[in-house]
Amino acid sequence: MKKYSLIILLSAFLFSSCMNEPVSQPNTYEGNFQALWKIIDTRYCYLDYKHINWDSIYTAYHQKLPTVTNGVKFFDLMGGMLSELKDGHVNLYSDFDVSRYWKWFLDYPSNFSSDLIYTTRYLGQNYRIAAGLNYGIINNGRIGYIYCGSFSDPFSDGNIANILNSFSSCHALIIDVRDNGGGSLEYSKQLASYFFKRDTVTGYIRHKTGDGHSDFSNPIEIITTAHKTIQWQRPVAILTNRMSFSATNDFVNRMTQAPNAIIVGDKTGGGGGLPLSSELPNGWLVRFSSSPMYNAAMQNTEFGINPDISVALSPTDQANGIDTIIERAIVALK
Amino acid sequence: MKKLTSIIFVILLNSILNAQNGHEQKYLLTTKTNTIGFSILSLTDPYLSPLTYTGNGIQFEHESRRFLSVSNTNVSMQSKLDLEGGYLLNPAGTSAMTYMAVNYSWGMHYHFRPVKGLVLLAGGTWDAGLGYKDVPRNVNNPGNVDLATNLNLSGIARYNIPLQRRTLTLQLAVETPVIGWMYVPLAGASYYEMFMLGNLSNISHFSSLVNKRGINPKLTIDVPFKSSVWRIGVGYQRLQYTANNMVFDRNELSFVLGTTFDGIGFGGRLKKAPANFISTTE
Numbered sequence: 001m002k003k004y005s006l007i008i009l010l011s012a013f014l015f016s017s018c019m020n021e022p023v024s025q026p027n028t029y030e031g032n033f034q035a036l037w038k039i040i041d042t043r044y045c046y047l048d049y050k051h052i053n054w055d056s057i058y059t060a061y062h063q064k065l066p067t068v069t070n071g072v073k074f075f076d077l078m079g080g081m082l083s084e085l086k087d088g089h090v091n092l093y094s095d096f097d098v099s100r101y102w103k104w105f106l107d108y109p110s111n112f113s114s115d116l117i118y119t120t121r122y123l124g125q126n127y128r129i130a131a132g133l134n135y136g137i138i139n140n141g142r143i144g145y146i147y148c149g150s151f152s153d154p155f156s157d158g159n160i161a162n163i164l165n166s167f168s169s170c171h172a173l174i175i176d177v178r179d180n181g182g183g184s185l186e187y188s189k190q191l192a193s194y195f196f197k198r199d200t201v202t203g204y205i206r207h208k209t210g211d212g213h214s215d216f217s218n219p220i221e222i223i224t225t226a227h228k229t230i231q232w233q234r235p236v237a238i239l240t241n242r243m244s245f246s247a248t249n250d251f252v253n254r255m256t257q258a259p260n261a262i263i264v265g266d267k268t269g270g271g272g273g274l275p276l277s278s279e280l281p282n283g284w285l286v287r288f289s290s291s292p293m294y295n296a297a298m299q300n301t302e303f304g305i306n307p308d309i310s311v312a313l314s315p316t317d318q319a320n321g322i323d324t325i326i327e328r329a330i331v332a333l334k
Numbered sequence: 335m336k337k338l339t340s341i342i343f344v345i346l347l348n349s350i351l352n353a354q355n356g357h358e359q360k361y362l363l364t365t366k367t368n369t370i371g372f373s374i375l376s377l378t379d380p381y382l383s384p385l386t387y388t389g390n391g392i393q394f395e396h397e398s399r400r401f402l403s404v405s406n407t408n409v410s411m412q413s414k415l416d417l418e419g420g421y422l423l424n425p426a427g428t429s430a431m432t433y434m435a436v437n438y439s440w441g442m443h444y445h446f447r448p449v450k451g452l453v454l455l456a457g458g459t460w461d462a463g464l465g466y467k468d469v470p471r472n473v474n475n476p477g478n479v480d481l482a483t484n485l486n487l488s489g490i491a492r493y494n495i496p497l498q499r500r501t502l503t504l505q506l507a508v509e510t511p512v513i514g515w516m517y518v519p520l521a522g523a524s525y526y527e528m529f530m531l532g533n534l535s536n537i538s539h540f541s542s543l544v545n546k547r548g549i550n551p552k553l554t555i556d557v558p559f560k561s562s563v564w565r566i567g568v569g570y571q572r573l574q575y576t577a578n579n580m581v582f583d584r585n586e587l588s589f590v591l592g593t594t595f596d597g598i599g600f601g602g603r604l605k606k607a608p609a610n611f612i613s614t615t616e
Contacts, residue, residue, distance in 0.1 A: 019545075019576045021583070022384060027425070035384070043522060093471075095428065185526055205531065208522035210579070217523070220533045274524055277473040279383045283426025287473045290522055 027281040029074055033065055035280045036078055036092075042211040044085065045273050045292045046302055054213075057084050072096070075284075082286070087302075088245055089275040093285040104242065104269045104304075111241040111266045111313045112178035116323040117147055128166070131155035135163050137170060139330050144170040148191070151183030151247040160194055161230050172235040172333035174326065182246025182271060189224060192254035195236055195261055196226035202254040204298060205274065207291040219298065224254045237329035239265045240307055246271035252305050253295050263307040264329040272301030360404040361598050361605070367397045369565060369592025375420045377433065378583035381478045381519050382469045386583070387431045389422030393588060400599070407445070412459065414439045428471075435465030435480065441488055455490035459509065474524045484514030484541065503556040510549045511573075514541045518577035539577045548573035548584075556594055565592045 025031035037058050041047075047054050061081040068074045075092065079099025082090050092099040117123055122145060127136035132153030135146040144167030167173060175191075182188075192202075204219035238255050240248075240263055249268045255261045273289025280286065293301055311328040318324075373391040399412045420433040441459025448454065465480035488509045495502040516539050519528060527533050539545070554567030566589075573584040600607035 019547075019574055019581045021581045022380070024384065024386075039384075186530065205527055207520060207524075207527060209520075217520075217533075220527060220531050222531060274526065275473050276475045276522070276524060277471075279385050279424060279429065281385065281425065283385075283424055283428030285429070285471055285473075290474075291524060291527060 025281050029065060029068055032074070032280045032282050032284070033062065033078070036081070036286060037062075039278045039280075039286055040082070040085070040288060041213075043208055043276070043278070043290055044090075044288045045206075045208055045216070045290055046085070046087065047213040049292070049300060049302065050086065052085065057081060075099070078284075085288075087273070087289055088269065088271050089273055089287065089289045091287045093287070104245070104271075108242040108266065109312060110179075110243070111325060112243070113313065113318060113323070114179070116318065116321065117145075117176065117326070119321050121321055122323065122326060123147065128163075130159040130163055133159065133163060135166070137167065138174075138326075141169060142171055143330060143333060144173040145176065145326075146174070147176045149180055151180065151185075151187040151191075151251065153183070154187060155190070157227070157230055160191075164194070164230065164232055170234075172237070173232060174237045174239060174329050174333070176239040176326070177244050177248045177251060178239050178241040178265065178325070179243045180245075180248040181243060182248050182250075185247050185250055185274075188247040188251035189254065192224050192251055192258065193227040194230050194232055195255065195258040196224055197231065197233070197259060199223055199225045200257050200296075202257045202296055203250075203301070204294040204296075205291050206294075216292070219294065222293070224257065233260065235260045235262075235333045237261070237333055238263050239325050239329060240268050240305075241266045241325075242269045242304070245269035249301055249305060250293065253293075253301050256305065256308075257296055262309060262329075262332055263305070264309045264332060265307050265311055265325045267306050267310075268304040270302050270304035272303075361600070362400045362404055363596040364398050364400040364599050365594060365596050367395075367565060367592055367594040369395045369397075369567075369590040371395070371569070371588045371590035373418075373420070373586050373588035375422060375433070376583075376585045377420075377422060377431065377467065378581070379467055379478055380580040380582065381521065382431070382467060382472060382475060383424065383429070385424045387422035387424055387429075389420055389431070391418055391420030391433065391586070391588075393418040393590075395590070395592070402442070410443050410445060410455070412439075412441050412443060414459075414461075418465075429469060430471075432468045433465065435463060437461055437463035439486075441486070443488065443490065451494040451496070453490075453492045455488075455492070457488050459486045459488045460484070461486060474526065477525075478519060479517065482514060482516035482541065484511040484546075486511050500558045502558075505554045505556070505567075506551060507554075508549065508551045511541065511546055512543065514546070515539065516541045516546065516575060516577065518575075518580065518582075521578045521580050536578060541575060545577060546573075546575035548575075552590075554590065563594045565594050566590065 025035040041054050075094050079092050082092055083101045088104050122138050123136045127134050133146050133148055138145045201221045202224045203222040206216040206219050209215050209217050240252055249271050252268050272293045274291040275287050276290040277285055277287045295301055309332055311325050314324045371393040375391045376386050376388040378386045394417045397414045399410050401407045402409045416437040418435045422431040439459045439461035441457055443455035443457035446454040462483040468477045470476055486509045490507045492505045517537055518539055550571040552569035554565050556563050556565050569588045571586040575582050
C-alpha cells in the first residue's frame with residue numbers, strides 16, 4: 001500500500017502545474033494592449049532613466065482603446081504608445097507596417113551629404129571598396145579616408161590590413177561614420193580594435209534582472225581588445241552626426257578611449273540600449289532597448305556621445321562642394 | 335539463390351549455436367531498435383517569445399540493449415541516441431521556429447518476471463542533450479540553446495501477447511528526470527553579453543523535481559513478420575523546467591515506426607568471434 005501511495009504522490013507531483021507560468025493574454029485588442037504594456041513595463045531599460053511615467057501612459061492610451069475599430073488604428077495606437085519612449089531602438093512590426101521613432105535625427109541638421117564625399121575633392125569616383133568600406137586618399141595624399149556606412153557588413157583583418165597599407169604614406173586617417181545607423185556590435189568592436197595599443201575598458205553593460213524599472217544586474221565590463229598585429233598608431237579622426245546610431249554609437253564610444261583619436265562633427269544619435277525582441281498574442285513583434293550600455297565613466301550613452309570638436313556642415317561650404325566637417329578634421333589632424 | 339543463401343545461413347548458425355552449447359559457450363545478443371517518428375510538437379521558450387510555438391517534428395531513435403553478462407540475465411544495459419528536428423509557428427503564424435536536438439542516454443534496468451509473458455524493467459538512465467531553437471525574426475535573441483544532463487528514473491513493462499500465428503510484444507516505457515544540470519540563459523540578457531562579454535553568471539543550474547519535471551510514456555507494439563520484427567508506437571513527452579524567472583515548456587505527441595532485431599557482438603580477448611564468423615577487421 002505504501003508503494004502505491006508513493007507512486008500516486010510522485011505522479012501527482014509530476015503532473016501538477018506548480019511552476020509559476022506567466023499568464024498569457026488573449027488575442028484581442030485588450031489582450032494585445034496589456035501584453036505590450038507589460039513587456040515595456042517589465043523589460044524596457046530606460047523608464048526610470050528617462051523619467052517616463054509608464055502608468056500614466058497606460059491610462060492615456062488605454063482610454064483610447066474603445067475607439068479602435070480596425071487593426072490599422074490599433075497598430076497606430078500601440079505605435080503611438082511606444083513613441084512615448086523616444087527611442088530609436090523601439091519598433092512594433094506588423095504585417096503591414098513598422099512603427100518607429102525617428103526624431104533623434106529628424107529634429108537635427110543632417111550634417112552629411114553623400115554627394116560631397118564622392119566629389120573629386122574627397123573620394124571622387126575612383127575610390128576603392130573593401131567589404132563595404134569605401135576608401136581613398138584625400139588632402140593631396142596626406143590623409144587616408146574611409147567611409148563606413150554600416151556595421152552590418154562583415155570585414156576581415158585582411159580587408160583592414162590592405163586599407164591601412166594603402167595609407168602608409170599618410171600621416172593621419174579619417175573614419176567617417178556619419179549616417180551609419182549601426183549593425184553588429186562585433187564589427188564595431190573589431191573596427192575599434194585596430195586603434196588601441198592595449199586592451200582597454202571602454203564601457204559597461206547591464207541587463208534587467210526583474211520586473212522593477214531599476215532592477216539591473218551589476219555592470220559588466222566592455223573591453224576593447226587591441227589587435228595583435230594590425231594597429232594604426234597615427235592620428236585618427238572619427239566623423240559623426242546624429243544618424244551615427246546604435247552599434248555606431250558603440251564604435252564612437254570605444255574610440256573616445258583610443259589613443260590618438262578625436263571625434264569631430266555632431267553629437268551621435270545614441271541608441272545605447274541593446275535591443276531584444278518579444279511578441280504579442282497577435283504575432284506582432286516588438287523590439288525594445290533591454291540592456292543599457294555605458295561609457296567608461298559609467299554614464300549612459302542612450303542620448304548620444306558628444307564630439308571632441310563640434311562642427312556643423314555649413315550650407316555655404318556645401319554649396320561650394322566643401323564638407324565642413326571633413327575640413328575641420330583635416331585641420332585637427334595636422 | 336536467395337533461398338539457398340538463407341538455408342545455408344540458418345544451417346551455419348544452427349551449427350555454431352550447437353557448437354556453443356557443446357562447449358557451454360554463450361554470447362550475448364544485443365537487441366537493436368531503429369525507429370523514425372513524426373511528432374506534433376509545442377514549445378514555449380520565454381527567452382525567445384512569451385508565445386507557444388506549435389508545429390511538427392521528425393525524429394530518429396537508435397536503441398540498443400543487452401544483458402550485463404551471460405551469467406546475469408536480470409540486469410540489462412541500454413543506450414539510446416535520439417535525433418530530432420522540428421518546424422514550428424507562433425499562434426498567429428507570423429514567425430517560425432526551427433528546432434534541432436540530439437540526445438544520448440545510457441542506463442541499466444533490473445528485469446522482474448512476475449508472471450509468464452510479463453517482464454517489468456526498473457532502473458535508471460543518464461542522459462545528455464543538446465538542442466537549438468532558431469527564431470530568425472527576433473532581434474539579438476534569435477536563438478536559444480537547450481543543454482542539459484539528467485539522471486532519470488526509468489521503467490518498462492513488456493507483455494507478450496500470443497496470437498495464432500505470431501506473438502506480439504506490447505511495451506510501455508516511461509522515464510522521468512530526477513536530478514541533473516541545465517543551462518538556462520539570463521532572461522533579459524543577450525547572447526552578446528553572455529558569451530562575447532563573458533557574463534556567464536547564473537546560466538548554470540542544478541535541476542531536480544523542484545524546478546524540472548517531465549514524463550515521457552511511450553507505448554509500442556512489436557509485430558514479428560517472416561524475417562523481421564516491426565515496431566509501431568505512440569509516445570508523449572511533457573517537460574517543464576524553470577530558472578532565471580522563466581518557465582520553459584515542451585509537449586510532444588509522436589508516432590513511431592521502426593524495426594527491432596537481435597545481433598551478436600564480438601570483441602576483446604574474451605569474446606572472440608568463432609572462426610567461421612568473418613569480421614571486417616580481419
